[in-house]
Amino acid sequence: MQGLNRFILDLLRLSKDQEEIALEKLVLDRDLSESIVLKLLQHLRGELGAVIQVKDKEVYVPKATKMKLVEKALQESIDLDEIIKTLHWRDFESFCLRVLDYHEFCTTLNLHFSINKKRYEIDVIGIRRQLILAIDAKKWKTGRSSALKVMVRNQIDRCKALAQSLGIPKIRDQLNLTKDNDISIIPMLVTSKMYEIAIFQRVPIVPFFKFNQFLTDFHLYAEAVYKIPSQYTIPRPRVSKPLTEFFKSAPKNLRHPV
Incomplete structure (x- = not known):
């Protein structure tokens, strides 16, 4: 349908920060009549249903x-870089997750957890067999190499904390892991910039347009990347001591005659 690709990009761009778009805005931005805009919307609704209301x-x-609208843009062969430019950084994280879904990873978006009273968040997690890909998704206008180095170190720290957190039943439930899983965690970055795949401090830095290729050819990188073993252990049940034993072993200022 004539003008459809440009119209899809307009919908993505105008819905970047909000869900509602004034019909008048679409008419003015594209310099189209309202009837043509409505026909384009009707066409998309016919294919995508409730994605557009x-x-x-x-x-x-x-x-x-x-x-689903992003996937439609890909089906129409719209340039990937143009699509990414229209996305909010949260949408970019979801885009990364959909690629993992395609490769049959079990996925989690925005995992929050705390270790030693410090809070952490990992943007996107993909689990397949004995591996966890822990992804920091970066949608940038510019990407300096110095900033990448800092982000790699930060992601390694997050993944080490994640390895410790796997001893927490709530976290394992969120990730659908059983106590028998022997897991290795791979820290990585996926960026919106058009770089080549790079390895820094054994951490993959993957441009989004090569993310699919990286997952397909992961066996080529498997030995080169940093793997953090899970430190998960089944916590032993606490044994309550009789009060007499407690006070005998306590410091003098806490002891109480029994």
Whole structure:
């Protein structure tokens, strides 16, 4: 359909920070008549259903289903770099997750956890067999090598903390891991910039446009990348001591006559 590709990019761009787009905005931005805009919307709704909603001169692109519009853009052979430019950084994280889904990883978005009273977040996690890919997803306008080095070190620290957190049942439940899993964690970065695949301090730095290739050819990188073994152990149940034993072993200022 004529003008469809440009219209899809407009929908993605205008819904970057909000779900609602004024119909008038689409008309003015594309210098199209309202009837043509409505025909384009009707065409997309026919293919994508509830991904796009129109009500009271407002167009809604719900964040929960926005990735289907991104997939439609890919099907229409719209340039990947152009698609990424229209995305919010949260959408970019979801885009990374969809690629992992395609490669049959079990996926988790925005895992939050605490170790030693310090809070951590890992943007995207993909689990397959005995590996956890722990991804820091970076949507940048520019990407300096000095910044990349700092981010690699930070991601290694997050992954070491994640390895410790796997002893927490709640975290293992979130990741759908059993106590018998022998897991290695691989820290990595996926960036929006058009670099080649690089390895820094044994951490892969993968441009999004080569993310699919990296996962397909992962066996070529497997020996070169940093793997953090899980430190998960089954916590032993606490044995309550009788009060007499407690006070005998306590410091003098805590002892109490029994």
